[in-house]
Amino acid sequence: DQQVKQNSPSLSVQEGRISILNCDYTNSMFDYFLWYKKYPAEGPTFLISISSIKDKNEDGRFTVFLNKSAKHLSLHIVPSQPGDSAVYFCAARVHNAGNMLTFGGGTRLMVKP
Amino acid sequence: DAGITQSPRHKVTETGTPVTLRCHQTENHRYMYWYRQDPGHGLRLIHYSYGVKDTDKGEVSDGYSVSRSKTEDFLLTLESATSSQTSVYFCAISESGQGIGEQYFGPGTRLTVT
Numbered sequence: 001d002q003q004v005k006q007n008s009p010s011l012s013v014q015e016g017r018i019s020i021l022n023c024d025y026t027n028s029m030f031d032y033f034l035w036y037k038k039y040p041a042e043g044p045t046f047l048i049s050i051s052s053i054k055d056k057n058e059d060g061r062f063t064v065f066l067n068k069s070a071k072h073l074s075l076h077i078v079p080s081q082p083g084d085s086a087v088y089f090c091a092a093r094v095h096n097a098g099n100m101l102t103f104g105g106g107t108r109l110m111v112k113p
Numbered sequence: 114d115a116g117i118t119q120s121p122r123h124k125v126t127e128t129g130t131p132v133t134l135r136c137h138q139t140e141n142h143r144y145m146y147w148y149r150q151d152p153g154h155g156l157r158l159i160h161y162s163y164g165v166k167d168t169d170k171g172e173v174s175d176g177y178s179v180s181r182s183k184t185e186d187f188l189l190t191l192e193s194a195t196s197s198q199t200s201v202y203f204c205a206i207s208e209s210g211q212g213i214g215e216q217y218f219g220p221g222t223r224l225t226v227t
Contacts, residue, residue, distance in 0.1 A: 009153075034215060043117075043203055043218030044156070089155055099144055099207050099214040100171065103155035 003027045004092050006104035013111050019077040021107050023090030026071060030102075031095035035064060035075050038087045038106070047088075048075070080111045116140050117219035119204050125225045132191040134222050136204030138184075144207040145187040146171075146216060147179060149200040156203060162187055194226045 005024045013019045023033075031052045036044035050057040050064045050073065057064050063076045077084055090104040116139030126132050136145060144163055148156040148171075158171030160179040168179050176198060178190045191198055201223050205216040 004155075006155075032214060036218075041221070043205075043220050046215040046217065049215060091156075093214055099209070099216070100146075100158055100161060101156075101214075101216060102172075103148075103157070105153050105155045 002105070003030075004090055004102050004104040006088075006090055006107045008107050009105070010108040010110070013080045013109065015082055015111055015113050016079045019075075019080045019084065019109055019111065021075040021077075021088050021090075021109065023073045023075075023104050024071060025073075025092055027092070027094065027102075028071075029094045030092040032093040033064070033066060033073050034091045034093070034101065035062075036089040036091060036103075038089065044089060077109075080109075082111050082113050085109055085111045117204060117206055117217060119202075119219040119222050121222060122220065123223045125227060126194050127227055128195060129193050132194050132224065134189045134202055134204075134224070136187045136189070136219060138187075138206050140206060140208075140217075141184060142206040142208045142217075143184075144209070144216075145181065146205040146207075147177070147187065147189045148203045148205065149173065149198075150203060150221075151200050159189065159202075191224075194224075196226050198224065199226045200224060 034049040035047040038044040066073045087106045089106045091101040120135045146161040147159040157173045162168045162181040204219040207216045
């Protein structure tokens, strides 16, 4: 059973608009949530994270929101740019468990010029 | 960019043959990880290491073994490759198990088992 799920395999957005990527989880022991971005033929790169004790973290055009009661987090990209087109992975970490990450299946974002 | 290299970058092998993938880091990070990426499954942890000669299993460890004899090298071995092990393999490193704990990934190895 997947503990981290990204239910939208793909998302298409117009340049300049907001992109919202969603992630749901089931394990209440997750203490950190991370978003990774992946371009074709490259390894994933760390984008932004949020602690389970916060509900929002912002870094430039990227904002992550966490709703613990709903076990849901989202990544907002504003404004979206064509260079943001990539696969985005949500990941979660269990406290004191060897820093292991559990990943969602990924969402492919396409930003159209 | 974190100094992580993987070799080979591409490999085609036949069912039943042994295969070893290498991950090399220049960051002196304590933790190293092996993941596989398959469509619809994201990245799944195969094995990880928390120090020289210290390793543990991940979510999908069956059919794989690992070794870490030096801080900088983490080897993944498929003792007898099967078609279900066709995948893209990523190595990752992290400095410690504390804080955010972000992991830094290598460029990946595409393995095809025919």
